[in-house]
Amino acid sequence: MEVFRVNKIYNKMRISAILVLTLVLFAGLVTTASAVQPTSDLTPTxxxxxxxxxxxxPNTIDATVNNTGTKDAAAFNVTLAVNGTIVDTQSVSDLAADGNTTVSFTWTPAVAGDHLLTVTADPEYVIDESDETNNNISMEVTAYTSGYMGSSLTTYMHDVVRGDLFYTTGNSIYRGGLLSGETYTVEFNILDIPEGATVKTARxxxxxxxxxxxxGASMDVTFDGTLQTQDASYIDRKGYGSYDRPYGTYAYDVTIPGNGVYSATINNTGTDKFSIYAMGLLIIYEDNGNEVEYWIDEGADIISAKYVATPEQATTDAPFxxxxxxxxxxSARLITVVPSGDKGLNTLLFNSYTESGIWNTSNIAVEERDVTTHITSTGNLAxxxxxxxxxxxxxxxxxxxRYSTPPTVSSGVSLGANIIPAVSIEVTPDALNFGTLAPGQTSNEQTLGITNTGASNVAITAGVTDTAGNLYTSGLLLDSGIWSSYSATVDKAGSVNAGAALAxxxxxxxxxxxxxxxxxxxxKV
Known part of the structure; x- marks a missing residue:
């Protein structure tokens, strides 16, 4: 009995040992296979x-994507999201293990301010990776509105006067770097105010x-020795990056009794420098002449197509x-005032009118154009x-x-009748080209159709006017004869053909x- 029990225990021990050994070997095989399996790991860095x-x-945003894994990655996408919304997706054809690539995105912000950029590699999880938690990177950026984009001038005044207006920059010249305490003076020699006229506005x-x-620039301005109060200030600037300095226009209402020489002086009252393009003087006078309707748009809008996407973005509107x-x-005329208009690389548009290269002087360009044929009843815009x-x-x-005598206003009944002339003809075509010929040559004959569109039978004769040294008076043939001998009769509603050639x-x-x-x-015959 005791022997039996010993054998039984031995048998159990042997079976258990075999079983344990099998499990250990299997586990070792699994561990070895897992350790040698290569994987990719995509990480934007x-x-x-x-x-x-x-x-x-359109702004270019570059991102670097690394594959830190041990396996080459097949094709995958990379996205750029702004504030959580995808704005661009780019594809990468492949990326070697331990390699990297640069992906370029385009983003056109609609709103200025702070934004969160997030770049995500393989957002669709098409690549099997060792770590799926490191596939994105974020960065906060600020978007700016470019001051080089155009805006609109401000309509300071719209009125009607019996008189006129004119504008001058006097003897202005450009002055760079007016230091603190320095002055700049311009003289205006006013000669164009008619005798007996009254100045309504001088700006x-x-x-x-x-x-x-x-x-902006700090300055005192005197006109004819009197310190002036600033009426309006217009300031613009680049608005971002380096060289971001303000530019501007200051406006003052001044008093002018009539023609004469007037001086205006700028005194830099600040602690640092600024530059001056020029000074300008606008005069509106009344003299009981024709009625004049006018718009005065003013401001300061720096524009440059070099630093915006299109010239259309670098456009200043002047609404009337x-x-x-x-x-x-x-009649209608448009006066434009453009400091720094010195290169001619510009365009003026007024309703249907367009002209390029209009402003091309060294310091301040003042241009006047007749726009009478381009005025519209509403929505006039420069x-x-x-x-x-x-x-x-x-x-x-x-x-x-406006016209001195207003158009007569009347009302009546419209009358109409279709009256045909007693004598009338139509000739087709209305032009003949005899081609290229040499002296002594005769062209091919071309057909002229003559149709009687009047109420009577008619006799047809010919005449020639010649600005080509008697080429046509001497050489034009009708029905093979010189034109001066041509004649034909055409009945009412009838037609004839004539052969024309040039010898x-x-x-x-x-x-x-x-x-x-x-x-x-x-x-008529």
């Missing part, structure tokens, strides 16, 4: 935005740039709101556009002169394109 991110412009402008003081009775307008120059549109004055005289010495006119006369 860097976001590189431009130094200044600008609103309403003095100071156009300055690149002030080292904030928020209100309704215009076109029948009352005898646009001052930069084309990779640098401009500060600061003034736009629209002046409409160039042998001694003809003219060269180039030559023109003349054939006149067909119809006489």
């Amino acid at each position: 860097n976001i590189n935005p431009p130094s200044s991110i600008l609103v309403d412009m 003095l402008y100071s156009y300055w740039s690149y002030s080292y003081e904030e928020p 709101d209100g309704t215009v009775t076109l029948a009352d307008v005898e 646009q001052l556009r930069d084309n990779e120059d640098f401009l500060m549109p600061s003034g736009a004055f629209l002046v409409l002169q 160039v005289p042998g001694g003809y010495t003219g060269l180039g394109t030559k023109e003349g006119t054939l006149i067909l006369w119809a006489e």
Whole structure:
């Protein structure tokens, strides 16, 4: 009995040992297989935005993606999200183990301010990775509104006067770096106020740039020795990055009794320097002349197409709101004032009118254009556009002169009748080109159709006017004969054909394109 029990225990021990050994071997095999299996690990490690991110412009955002795993990664996507919303997706065809790649995104912000950028590699989880928790990276950035984008001038005044207006910059010249305590003086020699006229408005402008003081240039302005009170201030600036200095226009209402020489002086009352483009003087006078309707738009809007996406973005609007009775307008002119308009790389648009290269002087460009044929009844708009120059549109004055005698207003009944002439013909075609010929040559004959569109039978004769040295008076043939001998009769509602050719005289010495006119006369018979 005891032997049996011993054998039984031994058998159990042997079976258990075999079983344990089998399990250990299996576990070892599994562990060895897992250790040698390669995997990828995609990790964005860097976001590189431009130094200044600008609103309403495409900005390039670069990101670096690394594969820190031991296996090459097949194709996968990388996304750029802004404040949690994906704005761009780029594809990477493959990425080797322990390699990296740079992915470029485009983002056009709509709103200025702080934004959170997030770059995510393999957002769809198409790559089997050893770590799926390190696939994104975030960075906070600030988007700025570029001061180089155009805005709108302000309508300071819209009125009607019996008189006129004019604008001058006197003897202004550009002055760079006016230091604290220094002065700048301009003389205005006013000669254009008519005798007996009264000055209704006189407005003095100071156009300055690149002030080292904030928020703008500090100055006292005197006019004819009297210290002036600033009436309006317009300031613009780049708004981001380096060289971000204010530019501006200051406006003052001054008193002018009539023609004469007037002086205006700027005194830098600040602690640092600024530059001056020029000073300008706008005068509106009354003299019981024709009625003039006018708009005075003023401001300071720096624009540069070099630093925005399109020239359309570097455009300053000058609106002239209100309704215009076109029948009352005898003439219209547009005056524009553009400091720094010195390169001609610009365009003026006024309703349907467009002209390029209009502002091209050294310090301040003042241009006047007749826009009579381009005035509309509503929504008149001037646009001052930069084309990779640098401009500060600061003034736009629209002046409409009305007729001295207002149009008569009447009412009546419309009458109508279709009366055909007793004698009338139509000739087709209305132009003949005889081609290229040499002296002594005759062109191919071309057909003229003559149709009687009048109420009577007519006799047809011919005439020629010639500005080509008698080429046509000597050589034009009708029905193979010289034109002066041509005649034909055409019945009412009837038609005839005439063959026209040009025989160039042998001694003809003219060269180039030559023109003349054939006149067909119809006489009642």
